[in-house]
Amino acid sequence: MRRLLTLLTVFVCSFLLTALSSAEITLRMSVWDGDKALETIKAIAKNFEKENPGIKVRIENYDYTLYHQKMVITYAAGVAPDVVMMDGSHYQFLAARGALLPLNQFFEKSPGFDINEFYKPIVDSYTYKGDLYILPRDIAPIGLIYYNKKIFEELNIPFPDGTWTWDFHVRPELRDKDFLWVCQQMAKKDKDGRYTRWGFAPFDYGNFAENLALQLGALRYDNIAEPTKSLMDAPNRIKAYQFASDFSNKLHLGPSNSDAAGSLMMTTQQMFVQQKIGMYQCGIWEVPNMRKMLKPGSPEWFDWDIALAPSHAGPGGVKKFTTGGSGYAIMASTKNKEAAWKLTSYFSGPPGMTAMAKAGIAQPAIRPLALQKGLWLPGPETPIEEQFPKNRIITDTATEFVQFDPTSEFHISVSDRQNKGLELLWNGQTTAEKILKENQIQAQDRLDILRAQHDLPDFNWIVAAIIAAIFIGSILFYIYWPERGKKGTQMQVEETRSSYKFLSPWLIGMVAFTLGPMILALLMSFADWDMIRTAKWRGTQNFVEAFTTDPTFWKSLTITAIYTFLSVAISICGALGLALLLNQKIKGVALFRTLYYIPSITSGVAAALIWMRVFNPEKGLLNYILYGPDGKWALGESLSVSIMGEATKRVDWLQTEKTALIALIIMSAWGIGGGTVIFLAGLQGIPQHYYEAATLDGAGNMAKFKAVTLPLLSPTIFFSSITGIIGAFQAFTQAFVMTQGGPNDATRFFVYHIFGNAFQSARMGYASALGWVLFVIIMFFTLVQMKLSKRFVYYEAEAK
């Protein structure tokens, strides 16, 4: 009997167990890795699924530039992934709002897990107010220089041993101990005086400048964890940033941004591979790419290695490098905490990191793994193509000198202002002093506003309800008051009833999707709300901020207005002219009509990509036309002098403050085919007998156009200009894809400004206020046009 019972229990238990385990869990995990690293990530996930039956993993990959906004809004919407890749400059925003789970509770009870095995600096930087939020996966000090051994041998310079220093000028007396001297030796020019080889380039000049600033002891904030002051205009920071710009633009020791991305259309990494630069600064993550492009034995191959980057030599100079590095965090919204931890510790732990290290993608944050020969460091059995770079031990040395990003929840939003317009500096179009002082003011304003959030009162629902009631009341009043108390006949009542039947879809949609959200937006415009915390009451402060302290408000409004008027004017004149031509009896006119229409249906992103090539300084179509095939036409040269300030530089349309907006206006003219169709329809609606009558009266072509075409077409012009202005005021996609609002906010359209505040800085209240301002502006312009139209627009019906 007892046996039977035991058997039965075992049976039931095993049944329950299988039932439980077959209740499969799916964990969603989001990453921002590029195409290449994704393969490894997916392979690790497959292994995890094998070792943990019952758990499925779904990898979601996002664009890094939108990654953090996505995490914030998906968390706010309750659809966030379970495990998310995170980095040191973005997690604090989520951690401060309780959106990430503190990991201490998990690792403290995980047997065999030792947090002390991880590099300490990265653990410290992922700890927010005493709790660890990201389990570090890799550490990637950007204190490495990839160097081309062949060039060093050619110039008879010994390979770098990491003891380099640099100062603000070349020091020939130090020879190869001076970094700048080495760079200078490597530079090469062709017979026209154009550089064909440079000494050094960083993967990103912003990062290069930041490294220099750190070495001069200039930090971004007075306190990186609890900042009260942004320090973008500190003298040493200005000095460092100016030097980073001069390095390429004045000293020509490296290719400038426009040399690299512009003329050669390649990243500085590609330049290194093609031996156009001797040294390249970046984190270790580029190794798989390098190995792929420089296969031993291939014609491209040359011997290369890595060395510790130089540090500043002057007094007070410290050895400091910025760093990459990332890890995995668990969203507080996950329903499977334990499984999520399993996955996190698998990916950041030995199983995941072994695979990542072997692929050469990431230096493990677990130090024993990072030091293991044959894994991260090359060992005797490492295949030849994975031997490079040999000197990988310095990735360990470099971690002593890393400085992590600021660790406050405000940094994402403030850094948007701190780094504004720096691309102009790297192109040599402005000075560090000018741009950093401007950025400092905006960054400090932003920081003050964000810091004040905590002290705001709760959202005032009573006032909000009153505002909403007034809004709804005035609409109803407008519709029904003039006809109040009218009694209809039986038939009229019937007709009203069936009218409402027909209107019902619209009425529902209007209330639910337009009017309701509009009122909510109006209420939100009085709030301070980040989508996660409860809303606070800011009263009219959002509007006051817009009109008084937000410098980008006026700037973006101005450029949007300029864009709108010019692009609408061009498109109306162009479309009218084109329609007149297309209305003639010409051979193949139907085909012409079709072909002209094509650009206006082109996908916005694809169009933006093509036009980026058209505006490219060296290989672009526009400059090809302006400068001629040999690049020596006078028109181009005078343009260069007046816009770029130098006769030898070609206009970099999208990267120059003065021309970026013009470029977008030119691009908008490409879409005139859309307006042409409407004008064509208008032209075809003009009765032919008007023209016949005019001909009989002896009118010439010009007179006919003035007396017949224009007046009869005026309603079409009116219609086109109204819809054109409404559309142009909302321009967004071009700026989003092509310029990201830059350079220096020169194409930060108003809608982009709203978008940035709403989704990049998570300031929904302020964004709503801006949205309402835009609505009122558009309404104003439409009403003005309506008023003017009474004078200029000719309606046939009225004349009859």
Place this chain on the structure above:
Amino acid sequence: MAVATKHSPEDYKKSAQRAQNTAKVLRGLMWVALLIGVVASLIPFYLMLVMSLKTPGEIAASSVWEMPKVMQWSNYSKVLQNQNAPFFMFFRNSMIISTTATIGVLLSSSMVAYAFARLKFRGRDRMFNILLSTMMLPGIVTMVPQYVLWKYLGWIDTFYPLTIPAFFGGGAYNIFLLRQFLMGIPRDIDEAALLDGANHSTIFWRFMMPNMGPALATVGIFCFIYNWRDFQGPLIILNSPEKQTLELGLQTYRAMNQNQWELLMAGSVIVLIPILILFFVGQRFFVKGIVMTGIK
């Protein structure tokens, strides 16, 4: 004061001949101008196509005009086979969203337009003004509150926010166009039908809908293209890679493959082809339909 001069029939003939000649020359000039314009506006497409068939080395070294030495068709298969940016899936998603939204718009906007064009009810004109004023409302204003609404409905990362609203009104612009068209249909039809005891839904379905063909086709194509090209909506609402539309997917692909222009251009071509096909199939409705709706 005009002085009458005598003209012989010869003179008339001559001047007629001259006028004809001028007209011919003029027409020739116009044709050339149109041709130049067309070539100019299609050049970007040529550049895109050429670049999509080059190797990265050729893009860096050769002139923009030059044809590739060997056509790199593999660029296209590389793009299409990318596991992380499933273009076929993007195409399917764009298709589903655009088609559903277009059906919704056609159904609901024609109903609403009918009421505004042919029925009398209290507050009609002012209600129509309200409708028109929503045309001026920037999408970004309602974006955040709508997002909150989708969140409560559990619609984030689904196609619903991009399709369902189309069934409720269908957009002021479309209603406006269809109303213009309906106002042009003679009133006698309704009156006769009403006398025969028909109600308004019969009139709408039996008499109006069949007559609205060209106008519906125009609105339908406009609406389809609008939804196909929509970027901001999917950008905010769709998160999962396999739910993205072509337009958004291209941007996602671009983010993963910065600076690989041959692939980006191949991707752009892939994104453009379906909409071009649709346009060529439906193009006769564009001009014709717009004339009939009589935009004014």
